[in-house]
Amino acid sequence: MEENCNEKMRRSDCAVSMALDSVGDRWSLLILRDLMFTDKRSYGELQSSAEKIATNILATRLVALEKNQIIYKTPDPTDSRRSLYYLTEKGIDLLPVVTELMHWMSKHNPDASACTANTTAYKKDRVSLYKEMTKQLKKAHLQHGDLVK
Amino acid sequence: MEENCNEKMRRSDCAVSMALDSVGDRWSLLILRDLMFTDKRSYGELQSSAEKIATNILATRLVALEKNQIIYKTPDPTDSRRSLYYLTEKGIDLLPVVTELMHWMSKHNPDASACTANTTAYKKDRVSLYKEMTKQLKKAHLQHGDLVK
DNA sequence: AATTTTACTTGCATATTGCAAGACAAATAT
DNA sequence: ATATTTGTCTTGCAATATGCAAGTAAAATT
Numbered sequence: 001m002e003e004n005c006n007e008k009m010r011r012s013d014c015a016v017s018m019a020l021d022s023v024g025d026r027w028s029l030l031i032l033r034d035l036m037f038t039d040k041r042s043y044g045e046l047q048s049s050a051e052k053i054a055t056n057i058l059a060t061r062l063v064a065l066e067k068n069q070i071i072y073k074t075p076d077p078t079d080s081r082r083s084l085y086y087l088t089e090k091g092i093d094l095l096p097v098v099t100e101l102m103h104w105m106s107k108h109n110p111d112a113s114a115c116t117a118n119t120t121a122y123k124k125d126r127v128s129l130y131k132e133m134t135k136q137l138k139k140a141h142l143q144h145g146d147l148v149k
Numbered sequence: 150m151e152e153n154c155n156e157k158m159r160r161s162d163c164a165v166s167m168a169l170d171s172v173g174d175r176w177s178l179l180i181l182r183d184l185m186f187t188d189k190r191s192y193g194e195l196q197s198s199a200e201k202i203a204t205n206i207l208a209t210r211l212v213a214l215e216k217n218q219i220i221y222k223t224p225d226p227t228d229s230r231r232s233l234y235y236l237t238e239k240g241i242d243l244l245p246v247v248t249e250l251m252h253w254m255s256k257h258n259p260d261a262s263a264c265t266a267n268t269t270a271y272k273k274d275r276v277s278l279y280k281e282m283t284k285q286l287k288k289a290h291l292q293h294g295d296l297v298k
Numbered sequence: 299a300a301t302t303t304t305a306c307t308t309g310c311a312t313a314t315t316g317c318a319a320g321a322c323a324a325a326t327a328t
Numbered sequence: 329a330t331a332t333t334t335g336t337c338t339t340g341c342a343a344t345a346t347g348c349a350a351g352t353a354a355a356a357t358t
Contacts, residue, residue: 012199015261016182016247019254024175026346033165043305050161054347059306081304081355090257097253098165100245105168108239112164127276175315192336203316208337230324230335 022068023094027053027061032091033098035071036137037115041084042076070094074144087141095137096130171217172243176202176210181240182247184220185286186264190233191225219243223293236290244286245279 011017023029034040034049047058062085065071070091076082103122106114121129160166172178183189183198196207211234214220219240225231252271255263270278 011201013260013262014179014182014199015251015254015258015263017179017200018258018261019250020175020178022254024173024178026169026173029169029173030166033163044303047305050163051166052160052347055306056308056348057346060345079304079356083305093253093256096249097246100249101168102164104242104246105164105171107242109164109167111162112167113162114164193334196336203318204337205317205339206315209314228325228335232336 022070023065023097025061027057028065028070029094029098029101031058031061031065032070032087032094035085035087035091035141036095036098036133039140041086042082043085046085065091072144086144087137089138089142092134092137092141095133096126099126099130099133171219172214172246174210176206177214177219178243178247178250180207180210180214181219181236181243184234184236184240184290185244185247185282188289190235191231192234195234214240221293235293236286238287238291241283241286241290244282245275248275248279248282 008021010021023032030049030051030053031046034046040046040049043058043062046062047053047055053061062071062073066073068090069088071085072088073083073085076084099118099122102112102114103119105112106119118129118133121132157170159170172181179198179200179202180195183195189195189198192207192211195211196202196204202210211220211222215222217239218237220234221237222232222234225233248267248271251261251263252268254261255268267278267282270281
């Protein structure tokens with residue numbers, strides 16, 4: 001009904017601030033982490049992650065991420081109850097942000113579990129790592145033709 | 150009084166999740182942005198940024214960031230009412246995260262205003278840019294001897 | 299036809315954020 | 329010396345966001 005109150009106000013024109021308006025909440029980057037580093041694609045799979053996101057929050061975050069064109073959704077061809085969520089190119093471009101967060105925590109807290117496979121490559125040449133992983137993500141996520149540019 | 154309820158629960162051991170437990174709120178990374186890219190160091194200066202952070206939120210975020218050893222505070226030697234906030238090495242290490250957020254938004258929304266000086270250097274060789282900026286930040290922030298290791 | 303699975307929605311409790319005002323010590327002005 | 333201003337926060341309360349439990353509805357499975 002009240003369809004016009006959903007506009008989230010932009011706090012400033014600063015790029016960092018605007019980025020955080022899109023993904024600077026408690027959950028969005030965790031959803032993106034799963035789409036980047038696991039093969040979880042459906043609602044139920046995303047809900048099953050270790051952090052136990054509440055179902056209503058997952059729903060609202062997915063809508064917001066889709067609205068911001070960071071992810072898109074398509075019906076699962078093998079089960080029409082399901083939707084599958086994929087990263088757009090814009091979403092894939094957040095890979096360095098998620099990766100830098102991971103390595104920051106990994107460096108400063110030994111308890112943190114990170115993708116150890118990446119750690120070596122990251123330390124050696126992170127830009128090459130990003131390029132390679134981006135290539136892989138594009139294979140996995142951008143196969144839906146005209147849905148994404 | 151109730152001093153023991155302040156523990157924020159860790160949602161999981163995932164490095165990304167733990168990083169977001171520290172800086173994944175609506176404001177922390179904006180405060181860090183100011184400490185990284187401007188010479189704002191006092192409470193009042195940080196409050197004066199474009200996003201107009203509420204004074205109580207600024208206070209609680211500064212306490213949390215200090216507790217997590219991302220920033221530290223010292224009394225201003227020229228005005229004993231003032232405290233000055235500085236980045237620790239751990240805080241400086243978040244530079245790539247903030248920078249990647251900035252360039253991501255900058256790439257995907259032309260309205261976003263970014264440090265244009267950095268954009269060129271970033272595109273050319275971001276790792277060198279990080280190294281150089283880290284060096285500069287250490288000059289500006291780690292001059293307080295034994296306060297930080 | 300009945301049951302189960304999947305993707306949500308709804309209602310309500312709790313936590314976080316936002317806004318305005320106030321407190322208090324130190325600096326400055328008179 | 330006294331009064332005013334400045335700077336760093338606190339406090340109270342409203343608005344929003346999150347967390348939890350239960351419920352709905354359609355498609356798949358039995």
